[in-house]
Amino acid sequence: MTRTYLQLLNLLHPLKSSRSFKHSSALPTHFLKRTMRAKLEGDQRSDALKQLQSNGWKLANDRDALSKTFLFKNFNQAFGFMTRVALLAEKLDHHPEWFNVYNKVEVTLSTHDLNGLSTYDAQMAQFMDQCVSGTQDNK
Numbered sequence: 001m002t003r004t005y006l007q008l009l010n011l012l013h014p015l016k017s018s019r020s021f022k023h024s025s026a027l028p029t030h031f032l033k034r035t036m037r038a039k040l041e042g043d044q045r046s047d048a049l050k051q052l053q054s055n056g057w058k059l060a061n062d063r064d065a066l067s068k069t070f071l072f073k074n075f076n077q078a079f080g081f082m083t084r085v086a087l088l089a090e091k092l093d094h095h096p097e098w099f100n101v102y103n104k105v106e107v108t109l110s111t112h113d114l115n116g117l118s119t120y121d122a123q124m125a126q127f128m129d130q131c132v133s134g135t136q137d138n139k
């Protein structure tokens with residue numbers, strides 16, 4: 001029995017979201033993004049970490065991840081920050097691990113698909129720093 005391209009694609013893709021395949025011959029974006037996530041390595045990694053660590057990001061000691069705690073004036077400011085980051089997270093399909101209580105937001109960034117840091121983590125960390133330094137215009 002010959003399988004159609006879409007049937008083969010369905011078999012290939014880990015998520016059985018057949019709906020997104022039925023009407024499109026192109027690969028769904030999250031499949032493309034997944035293949036496009038590049039691990040941070042070499043000079044690119046050291047340059048990114050140098051800048052981020054100078055802004056208070058710390059490498060986790062039990063996994064390849066970056067962490068930082070953000071403190072705001074109040075919950076409103078903290079949640080506004082999280083809302084802006086959430087919009088970027090959806091746009092990139094790349095989501096932070098975070099904990100919020102009142103004016104504090106504890107963030108950990110890592111790329112689960114790669115089990116380590118990727119360019120997405122560096123991009124998201126830089127965006128967060130720009131949000132709090134006021135240098136990030138509305139995306």
Ligand SMILES: C[C@H](O)[C@H](O)[C@H]1CNC2=NC(N)=NC(=O)C2=N1
Nearest residue numbers: 030093094095110111112113114
């Ligand atoms: C299927 C979906 O595109 C993937 O699971 C995305 C979602 N968000 C993600 N977020 C993070 N931090 N890492 C990932 O590898 C990741 N993968």
